[in-house]
Amino acid sequence: SASMDSGDELRAKFLEFPYVSGAQRNLMLELVSSVETRLGPSLQPCTLPPDIQHFGNPTGTASASLHLRPGLPSSQIDFTLGGWIHCKLPSGGALNITSLSAYLKPSTDAPHFLIELIRSSPTSLVLILDLTPRKDLIFYQDYLKTYYEDTQLDRHRQRLHMLPEVRAYSSPSLYIRAVVSPTAILVCIDIESGEETKMEEIIRDHVSPIAIEVLQFWIESCAGLERHVGEPEIAYLAERDRIIKNKTIEVDLGSSFPRMFGQEVADRVLGALKEYYNK
Amino acid sequence: SASMDSGDELRAKFLEFPYVSGAQRNLMLELVSSVETRLGPSLQPCTLPPDIQHFGNPTGTASASLHLRPGLPSSQIDFTLGGWIHCKLPSGGALNITSLSAYLKPSTDAPHFLIELIRSSPTSLVLILDLTPRKDLIFYQDYLKTYYEDTQLDRHRQRLHMLPEVRAYSSPSLYIRAVVSPTAILVCIDIESGEETKMEEIIRDHVSPIAIEVLQFWIESCAGLERHVGEPEIAYLAERDRIIKNKTIEVDLGSSFPRMFGQEVADRVLGALKEYYNK
Numbered sequence: 001s002a003s004m005d006s007g008d009e010l011r012a013k014f015l016e017f018p019y020v021s022g023a024q025r026n027l028m029l030e031l032v033s034s035v036e037t038r039l040g041p042s043l044q045p046c047t048l049p050p051d052i053q054h055f056g057n058p059t060g061t062a063s064a065s066l067h068l069r070p071g072l073p074s075s076q077i078d079f080t081l082g083g084w085i086h087c088k089l090p091s092g093g094a095l096n097i098t099s100l101s102a103y104l105k106p107s108t109d110a111p112h113f114l115i116e117l118i119r120s121s122p123t124s125l126v127l128i129l130d131l132t133p134r135k136d137l138i139f140y141q142d143y144l145k146t147y148y149e150d151t152q153l154d155r156h157r158q159r160l161h162m163l164p165e166v167r168a169y170s171s172p173s174l175y176i177r178a179v180v181s182p183t184a185i186l187v188c189i190d191i192e193s194g195e196e197t198k199m200e201e202i203i204r205d206h207v208s209p210i211a212i213e214v215l216q217f218w219i220e221s222c223a224g225l226e227r228h229v230g231e232p233e234i235a236y237l238a239e240r241d242r243i244i245k246n247k248t249i250e251v252d253l254g255s256s257f258p259r260m261f262g263q264e265v266a267d268r269v270l271g272a273l274k275e276y277y278n279k
Numbered sequence: 280s281a282s283m284d285s286g287d288e289l290r291a292k293f294l295e296f297p298y299v300s301g302a303q304r305n306l307m308l309e310l311v312s313s314v315e316t317r318l319g320p321s322l323q324p325c326t327l328p329p330d331i332q333h334f335g336n337p338t339g340t341a342s343a344s345l346h347l348r349p350g351l352p353s354s355q356i357d358f359t360l361g362g363w364i365h366c367k368l369p370s371g372g373a374l375n376i377t378s379l380s381a382y383l384k385p386s387t388d389a390p391h392f393l394i395e396l397i398r399s400s401p402t403s404l405v406l407i408l409d410l411t412p413r414k415d416l417i418f419y420q421d422y423l424k425t426y427y428e429d430t431q432l433d434r435h436r437q438r439l440h441m442l443p444e445v446r447a448y449s450s451p452s453l454y455i456r457a458v459v460s461p462t463a464i465l466v467c468i469d470i471e472s473g474e475e476t477k478m479e480e481i482i483r484d485h486v487s488p489i490a491i492e493v494l495q496f497w498i499e500s501c502a503g504l505e506r507h508v509g510e511p512e513i514a515y516l517a518e519r520d521r522i523i524k525n526k527t528i529e530v531d532l533g534s535s536f537p538r539m540f541g542q543e544v545a546d547r548v549l550g551a552l553k554e555y556y557n558k
Contacts (some may be wrong), residue, residue: 136415137457141521141526148453157449168447172438174427177461178416182453241417247420 007045007133010053014065017088018098021196021256023203024117027096030159030208031215032082035102040218042075052272055153057261062087064261068276071105077223078103078241087260095120102223103245105276106237109229110222111147111181112244115211123191125199126169128176129156129211130184131218134237134243136181151217153183154208162195163206165189173251179244185210245277286324289332293344298365300475302482303396307377309487310394310494311361314381317498321354331551334544337461341366341539345548349553350384355532356502357382357520359556366539374399378446381502388413388508389501390521392458394490402470404478405448407455408435408490410497411523413516416461416530423461425535430496444468444481452530456474458523464489472497524556 015032017025036043046053048068056063058086064085071077085097099116111131118126131153132239137144160166169188180186189207191198229237249270257266294311296304326447327331327347333341343364346485378395390410394418397405410432416423427433448467450456459465468486470477499554508516528549536545 136418136488136519136520138526139415139452141454141522144453146458154453159451170436170447170448173463174421174423175416176435178423182456243420245415247417 010050011046011067012064014067014082015082017067017084018115019094019097020084020098020119021200022097023200023208024098024119027117027203027208027211028082028084030212031100034212034215034219035074035080035100039075039077039080039102041225042072042077043069043080044072045069047276049161049272052269053267055261055265057177057265058068063262066273068273073112076104076110078105087122087259092122096166101217103241104223105235106241107229108225108227109143109233109237110225110227111218113215113218113222114180115215116226117207122196122198123199123246125189125203127185127187127189127207128169128171128180128205129214130180130186131214131222133181134240147222148181148183152180152220153214153217154216157183159187160187160206160210163189163202165191165202174233175247175251242278246274249273250279289329289344290346291359292333293346293363295344296363296377298373299363299377300394300479300482301397301481302487303375303377303398306396306482306487306490307361307363307379309491310379313494313498314359314379315434315490316379318356318359318502321349321351321356321406321435322359323351324348326555328551329547334548336538336544337481338538343540343548346554347552352441355383355387355389356507364539368399372400380527381497382520383502383547384521385505385513386508387501387504388422388512388516389504390497391520392501394460394494396486401475403476404467404468404482406451406464406466406486407448407459408493409459410501411458411491412460413519420491426501427460428464431436431501432460432493432496435493436462436464437487439464439466439489442468442481442485444470444477454526454530456490458527521557525553528552528556 015029017028046067046069052066054065061201064083066081068079068081070079080100080102082100089095096119099214102113104110104112111133112131113130114128117191133143133146135143166187166189168263169186173187189199189202203275253270257270291328294308298308325346325348327345331345334342343362345360345362347358347360356474359381360381361379366374368374376395377399381392383389383391390412391410393407393409395407412422412426414422445466445468448464448465468478468481532549537546
């Protein structure tokens, strides 16, 4: 429709984070708001075509919003990508995913930011929260020390694991397991059926404070600090990032999107993102 | 004593794997036997000084054996390192560690082999079993595919996690978390107090078959196959391996050895290993 072509309305659609619980929506809005408040002046408006910013499947059982904002040429930020996906399941339930990632340019080697919340049933939530390393942590021991050891990033993961409802989550994708940092939070939160308020409490009282603190650290110490990276390293970072960006959407969307949205919509969305990543 | 200077007796001391349970000893002996049967002709006898092959602390509460066999110059094997550590704990219990690792030379980029069993109490066993990657798995996606995806190595980890006694183990060292592969088995096996036979069954029926199968795969497909690695890559692998070998003993032994064996013994043992690694 004509109204859906307006950037403001598409942005409002993205910020609805519909279908998810109040606590999950509040968390996503707070994260997006932190990024926009602190980094907004360095970001362009969303540049995706309207039919990539919001779309659904032909039968109306699946819908999604994507919001990609490129950094200004003068900024260290490559782009931020937020989104939500809703898909009714044949079982009667629904799959709901909300995510926010922020990539930096190869002019800095500081980690990228990533959060993803995957709710596949009322009783189960998968949380992925990480500052994704830009370099091989074995070859570059100082990088491991600077961003992950000296910062004591692991304390957030340890704190969350003290909850009895939290257990380690192993992604089925070996690529995802390999790309995240050793302090990555990859957990599954399971509650008893009928205790949905418990999940709300866990998201509000435990997941949210940690996610907000990690994002604050990323904004101040990763996006906000200038690093002096030499020419050969810029080329290395650019190539490694190219692999990360392409592989992440392949793994994240490539396998599930055709099933959820049909091949035509899936090809259009993945094609638009890949075109942007590789231009 | 004079008798302890004989290579045969030091080897016998190593193969005793004393203080550990029958099932753990049988597993270690089977792994060492597999390596010696299949790779023995490519290995030199242990070259460590006698007082590094077997040693204890002044008060007699801690003892250990180390057995390092370099590969012949014509072999792809850099060296194998087996060992056990026993240390009485102030609580009255004991800490017992048995391990076997096998490193390849930079003429191949195939993964190293590593197994470590850490028994800190009768009711708890930590198992680390992995084919350690030689390259950054993000930059070298084909490496991830060849050794970890196409081989379906993850099925062993998945099989073990089906046991209710098994849970994911997170090493306190971020380096250890970063160096292992995405299919690494890092688990803690917990049993109820008084059910020590249950632990024996789990080691015999579940841990052992998996460890033996992973080692067989490593012997045949990693140590046994020639890879054609170019000159610039040999330098990269040599440097990355140098970091891995030094950092692994630092993390593994550097922090605990002075506590267990006193500073003098710890310095002598770590010094001898570092000298060998960096010569």
